[in-house]
Amino acid sequence: MKNIFSLALLILTLFSGIAQDNTNHNKFKQLKEEVATPNVYRNGSGAPGHMYYQNRADYEMKITLNDGEQKITGEETITYHNESPDDLEYLWVQLDQNVRAKTSDTYKIQTSSIRGASFNSLKRLHSDFDGGFKITEVSLEGKPLKHTINKTMMRIDLDTPLKAGQKVNFTINWWYNVNNMLEIGGRSGYEYFPKDDNRLYVIAQFYPRMCVYNDVEGWQNKQFLGRGEFAVPFGNYKVSLTVPGDHVVASTGTLSNATDVLTKEQLQRLELARKSDKEPVLIVTQKEAEKAEKSKVKSLKTWVFEAENVRDFGWASSKKFIWDAMVVHQETKDVMAMSFYPKEGNPLWEQYSTKAVAQTLKTYSSYTFDYPYPVAISVHAKDQGMEYPMICFNYGRPDEDGTYSPRMKYGMIGVIIHEVGHNYFPMIINSDERQWTWMDEGLNTFLQYLTEQTWERDFPSRRGAASKIVDYMKGDKSNISPIMTNSESIHQFGNNAYGKPATALNILRETIMGRELFDHAFKTYAQRWMFKHPTPIDFFRTMEDASAVDLDWFWRGWFYSTDHVDISMDDVQWFQVSTKDPTIEKPLAEAKSNDFPEDISTTRNKKEIETTYAEEDNSLYDFYNSYNPFDVTDKDKRKYKRFIEGLNASELAILKSKFNYYQLSFSNKGGLVMPLIIQFTFTDKTTETIRIPAEIWKSNNYNISKVFFFEKEVISIELDPNLETADTDISNNSWPRKVVPTRFELYNRSKSRHSGAANPMKEAQKK
Amino acid sequence: MRTLTIIITLASMILNSSFVSEHKYYVSITNIDHKKDSKAFEISIKLTAHDVEKALKPQGELKLGSDKELPNANQILAAYIKNHFSIWINNKQNELNFVGKEIENDESLYLYFSSNAPKTLDKVKIINNILSKTFPEQENITYFNSGNIKKDFIFKKHSSIKEFQFK
Numbered sequence: 001m002k003n004i005f006s007l008a009l010l011i012l013t014l015f016s017g018i019a020q021d022n023t024n025h026n027k028f029k030q031l032k033e034e035v036a037t038p039n040v041y042r043n044g045s046g047a048p049g050h051m052y053y054q055n056r057a058d059y060e061m062k063i064t065l066n067d068g069e070q071k072i073t074g075e076e077t078i079t080y081h082n083e084s085p086d087d088l089e090y091l092w093v094q095l096d097q098n099v100r101a102k103t104s105d106t107y108k109i110q111t112s113s114i115r116g117a118s119f120n121s122l123k124r125l126h127s128d129f130d131g132g133f134k135i136t137e138v139s140l141e142g143k144p145l146k147h148t149i150n151k152t153m154m155r156i157d158l159d160t161p162l163k164a165g166q167k168v169n170f171t172i173n174w175w176y177n178v179n180n181m182l183e184i185g186g187r188s189g190y191e192y193f194p195k196d197d198n199r200l201y202v203i204a205q206f207y208p209r210m211c212v213y214n215d216v217e218g219w220q221n222k223q224f225l226g227r228g229e230f231a232v233p234f235g236n237y238k239v240s241l242t243v244p245g246d247h248v249v250a251s252t253g254t255l256s257n258a259t260d261v262l263t264k265e266q267l268q269r270l271e272l273a274r275k276s277d278k279e280p281v282l283i284v285t286q287k288e289a290e291k292a293e294k295s296k297v298k299s300l301k302t303w304v305f306e307a308e309n310v311r312d313f314g315w316a317s318s319k320k321f322i323w324d325a326m327v328v329h330q331e332t333k334d335v336m337a338m339s340f341y342p343k344e345g346n347p348l349w350e351q352y353s354t355k356a357v358a359q360t361l362k363t364y365s366s367y368t369f370d371y372p373y374p375v376a377i378s379v380h381a382k383d384q385g386m387e388y389p390m391i392c393f394n395y396g397r398p399d400e401d402g403t404y405s406p407r408m409k410y411g412m413i414g415v416i417i418h419e420v421g422h423n424y425f426p427m428i429i430n431s432d433e434r435q436w437t438w439m440d441e442g443l444n445t446f447l448q449y450l451t452e453q454t455w456e457r458d459f460p461s462r463r464g465a466a467s468k469i470v471d472y473m474k475g476d477k478s479n480i481s482p483i484m485t486n487s488e489s490i491h492q493f494g495n496n497a498y499g500k501p502a503t504a505l506n507i508l509r510e511t512i513m514g515r516e517l518f519d520h521a522f523k524t525y526a527q528r529w530m531f532k533h534p535t536p537i538d539f540f541r542t543m544e545d546a547s548a549v550d551l552d553w554f555w556r557g558w559f560y561s562t563d564h565v566d567i568s569m570d571d572v573q574w575f576q577v578s579t580k581d582p583t584i585e586k587p588l589a590e591a592k593s594n595d596f597p598e599d600i601s602t603t604r605n606k607k608e609i610e611t612t613y614a615e616e617d618n619s620l621y622d623f624y625n626s627y628n629p630f631d632v633t634d635k636d637k638r639k640y641k642r643f644i645e646g647l648n649a650s651e652l653a654i655l656k657s658k659f660n661y662y663q664l665s666f667s668n669k670g671g672l673v674m675p676l677i678i679q680f681t682f683t684d685k686t687t688e689t690i691r692i693p694a695e696i697w698k699s700n701n702y703n704i705s706k707v708f709f710f711e712k713e714v715i716s717i718e719l720d721p722n723l724e725t726a727d728t729d730i731s732n733n734s735w736p737r738k739v740v741p742t743r744f745e746l747y748n749r750s751k752s753r754h755s756g757a758a759n760p761m762k763e764a765q766k767k
Numbered sequence: 768m769r770t771l772t773i774i775i776t777l778a779s780m781i782l783n784s785s786f787v788s789e790h791k792y793y794v795s796i797t798n799i800d801h802k803k804d805s806k807a808f809e810i811s812i813k814l815t816a817h818d819v820e821k822a823l824k825p826q827g828e829l830k831l832g833s834d835k836e837l838p839n840a841n842q843i844l845a846a847y848i849k850n851h852f853s854i855w856i857n858n859k860q861n862e863l864n865f866v867g868k869e870i871e872n873d874e875s876l877y878l879y880f881s882s883n884a885p886k887t888l889d890k891v892k893i894i895n896n897i898l899s900k901t902f903p904e905q906e907n908i909t910y911f912n913s914g915n916i917k918k919d920f921i922f923k924k925h926s927s928i929k930e931f932q933f934k
Contacts (some may be wrong), residue, residue, distance in 0.1 A: 494792035
């Protein structure tokens, strides 16, 4: 038995040996084998190819919100344009609401066990919510269309295939029960306010939507399970929203019947807002909203919105809405930044929301392109953060007395920046969220970080700085996935798809490419794929193609692996050039030789052996007993003279300069190769920082040494002094070694500073 | 009945994990540093402040870091951690002392504890199920450092006990 076991082990070892030794595992190996071959749809530079195509879907919808029953009824006519070179026998439509149907796979596939079910979850089970779309009609020119519903997807079978270049018009009618977001959850739904018996609706994924058909996926009909969000084709929307007559509606698009639904005064205020670029103008004041809260109007009102070139549609409706707006000027067009919030959001919302929208547009546009839509809206929704084109739903609710903690304030500004920022990724740069969460969340979190830092110095950004990702990256690999992992399979979703890619991009920008090269390449990507559907490879290729920086090693390490950064400075050796002058070097050598500690036996023998044989009988001595190899001889001097005469002027200069040479040895313990940023501190306390590109690891990925020289003498050396590489163990980054204090020790040292609980805002009010 | 229970747990997971796009993950990070010279464990636990507030809601609105912070918030936090986090040396539970807390504006809550520890370690057991009951997806990453020995563990709802031997 034992023998069989060891044989198996031997075979395994042999195989792994073969696999590791004879193929290319160099960390600088080009990515060609991992990525798709460029083609006519997506070219080798990372741009859309000369035959790139995308289909479009235009929608005309009539939607009614029944506030009494919390029910939405809809009719839509979809015009689907087949711009692909393929004839399509069937069309796929997304039915996202079905994720909340009683039979949803989302519930079935979650792993669980019997222990630990909480009372809340029991309550939820008993709520018996009847979710999901109830499809009442699918038809073409009045005739029913054959259709098959497979969970969150519906296939529509056409009588004759939709030919390349042609379009089809068909109708879907449906209704569904709107979920209470705070009880059942959801990216959209309603919140109920018991104090004034009103609801605030934030509505999205409310209609059957076309799937994307493209060169990469064919039909993008991977089921919606809850995490991997959406991929939706671009199109034009005309949507009429019929809601209770006292509601105020915020929506994707431009309000095309403003005179029917707004008062004269509101229209005038809106005109004022179009000219106000410093402060938001209130269109509906808090006083007016509070008055509306008490009204019980039975009539309905229809608001009509039109939107061009959007990849989805969202809206919000409530009688509780306060509404403010201001204009943001861009080179190519003015945009209205707006906010809709109930009084419960104040004072935070009136002070910050619309300004956060404006700052996001300004900053994001400077890294991408001018925001192309007419409005950008932030709507208040409790415990939420969710994005749709031109509109997003954000949290940030102060306490009832109107005070709030700094955490709430920065959390709210952060979430507004993040969700408004999603207009760029993925609403305009329309990546496939169901496959790759990082393509929108990672890029967006990166720009969120840049925007937060333009809002206020030292804004407490949760993600972006290299040091913030260390705790994640140094962890057990069984609990970490490469960034290049499908949305549904990711471990530690937030760190993986938001934090790590955002940090990676920031490191590219600050440490590897530099701001100028990075910003140009990033903008190139944004502009190439504006209103198109990019894949990860298109991003990787563009970043390299527009900058002439080979980043294959970076994508391989940071995006395709779970390696981390731990570069250790193992050894430092100090050398000085020999003068070759025997009158200097020989005494030095002699001193060094004498410097060697005396052997213990020698010391003891000096006492114990009173006289040696040779001391008694001097005839035992010969030439070698009086020869001193360190004596400077005439021969030495002649040799030195010849040496000096043989040197040219520059060689002589080096010889006389007395440089200090330092040989530094580094090892790569974490696996990720990174640039070396080395700070030398000299005896006179001055410093010099030397930056060496990651390519220093190109032929040996694990151990390297390099020599540096200075006229001054070095007293200490620090690797990555500004913590810009996300090195997970900085205790091996200094010479001489420094002890890095733990968080606990830092806290203990500064304990007196912390009072634990402080809200300076409330303190000030008390006084 | 079994299916029923699974659905129950699931319903709560969906609420907690899927639909809030800015915060879809639940992770805490604990560092346990064994200080041989002072014969102590120094422990820091990093948590997301609003998750803790949510989990401890039945005991009151903590309102951490605000002036309305519950006066006994520290006691509640310390008691909660002691109930859900423990270090055992040779099958004997170590007593944890609450040292203090820090709250940052990016939602990080740091809790500090210390405890006596023998100079040399033999059999160590760690139990960590912080927040796991409230958030079934909660993952508690724990780093254990003793001299040159570094270990790291992931505690999850149904794997909340880790044991290891030093000798």
